[in-house]
Amino acid sequence: MTGQMSIVIVGSGLAGYTVAREFRKLNADSPVTILSSDHGGFYSKPMLSNALATGKTPDVILNSSAVKMTDQLKLTVRPHTRVMAIDRSSSSLVLQDGENLSYRQLVLALGADQIRLPLAGNGAGLVSSVNDLDDYRHLRDALEGKNKVVILGAGLIGCEFANDLAVAGYRVHLVDIGEWPLGRLLPQSGGAFLQSRLESVGVTFHLSNSVHNVDRVGERLRLTLAKGGSLEADVVLSAVGLKPRITLAQEAGIAVNRGIVVDQLLRTQDPSIYALGDCAEVAGRVLPFVMPIMHASRALAATLAGNPTPACYPAMPVLVKTPSCPTIISPPDIGARGDWKVTEDQDGFKALFQDEGGSLLGYALMGAATKEKNALTSQLPSVMG
Ligand SMILES: Cc1cc2nc3c(=O)[nH]c(=O)nc-3n(C[C@H](O)[C@H](O)[C@H](O)COP(=O)(O)OP(=O)(O)OC[C@H]3O[C@@H](n4cnc5c(N)ncnc54)[C@H](O)[C@@H]3O)c2cc1C
Numbered sequence: 001m002t003g004q005m006s007i008v009i010v011g012s013g014l015a016g017y018t019v020a021r022e023f024r025k026l027n028a029d030s031p032v033t034i035l036s037s038d039h040g041g042f043y044s045k046p047m048l049s050n051a052l053a054t055g056k057t058p059d060v061i062l063n064s065s066a067v068k069m070t071d072q073l074k075l076t077v078r079p080h081t082r083v084m085a086i087d088r089s090s091s092s093l094v095l096q097d098g099e100n101l102s103y104r105q106l107v108l109a110l111g112a113d114q115i116r117l118p119l120a121g122n123g124a125g126l127v128s129s130v131n132d133l134d135d136y137r138h139l140r141d142a143l144e145g146k147n148k149v150v151i152l153g154a155g156l157i158g159c160e161f162a163n164d165l166a167v168a169g170y171r172v173h174l175v176d177i178g179e180w181p182l183g184r185l186l187p188q189s190g191g192a193f194l195q196s197r198l199e200s201v202g203v204t205f206h207l208s209n210s211v212h213n214v215d216r217v218g219e220r221l222r223l224t225l226a227k228g229g230s231l232e233a234d235v236v237l238s239a240v241g242l243k244p245r246i247t248l249a250q251e252a253g254i255a256v257n258r259g260i261v262v263d264q265l266l267r268t269q270d271p272s273i274y275a276l277g278d279c280a281e282v283a284g285r286v287l288p289f290v291m292p293i294m295h296a297s298r299a300l301a302a303t304l305a306g307n308p309t310p311a312c313y314p315a316m317p318v319l320v321k322t323p324s325c326p327t328i329i330s331p332p333d334i335g336a337r338g339d340w341k342v343t344e345d346q347d348g349f350k351a352l353f354q355d356e357g358g359s360l361l362g363y364a365l366m367g368a369a370t371k372e373k374n375a376l377t378s379q380l381p382s383v384m385g
Pocket of ligand 1: 011012013014015016035036037038045048049082083084108109111112130131150276279288291293306
């Protein structure tokens, strides 16, 4: 058994590193170890869907290597170190090479996997997705000298890539089962506004449709559409949603639901094990975005430093990185009751989600209307008090 019973964080993404950074502000000395199955470097993941048009290489996006992070935060970072199991009876982790590493407090910051559609055909294995810096590297290689890209999924990440790839000069087709893009976040008229802006930079939409087969045809891929017809592509990029990484916790007998179940202290039912970021379900909410991670990290760092602090979420608007249609959305909380009230002109789109009494519970702003962000955000209730 190795380790000095330190705080062990599994995952070197935004969640893992932000907890470590916040903890160091409160405690300069206690040993902290970060284990990561990837390279362990720090980078901004949101940049990945906005980097092709500006020619950003993976090396430019990588902010600090694992070695730099080790120096900067005075901790131990072990890249390419996958955790295979949590042995709660001995408060230790089983690593891929068989080593057992003890922990005093364990933080699971495991992220989420991209959902893979059950596609048939001999080209299904060639469908890409971008969920980390290595994936982005592979996408850039795959796009080299190519022209036509089909994106599966017109959610946040699919729309952002569509905009980025179109502006970078690729012919982009976007396929989604829903009737309009960002269907979970926008009312229909908002989806139509976004769609027309993306069409104006060359994106072709195939809505209320899906792909069931991907077959190789020479160097290219042919996608068979559910509604008939087919599309040819050099590269197929899937962006149909995320699935929190829960298996490690589940196999250790820790409660999971959509994500690893934690309370507002970010604590699982095992008082020495915490979870945050894309893998966690915090008091019933799975919010795979940057802002919840920042708030949760500060609270968890205080808790780890000996001052139990519940995570609180204010209203947290999400900036959709579609420069052809600047968009800011603050979605109503799960279960919120109300209706969208829409005003629109050719320069902008504003949708306010209000309850019966007229209180603002969420909004979607596009184009010129995005300048109302601050005024509207100040009227929103907090997401988790
Ligand atoms: C293309 C893209 C664009 C986005 N844009 C935005 C945006 O504009 N705004 C916004 O708010 N959010 C955005 N997001 C979401 C945001 O980036 C994520 O919410 C955030 O980065 C998640 O951080 P994380 O640390 O929870 O997970 P991750 O960054 O996925 O980190 C998980 C870490 O866990 C490690 N790991 C997993 N399993 C193991 C194991 N068994 N053993 C060891 N290590 C393990 C992984 O190697 C990795 O280091 C975007 C996401 C993507 C993919």
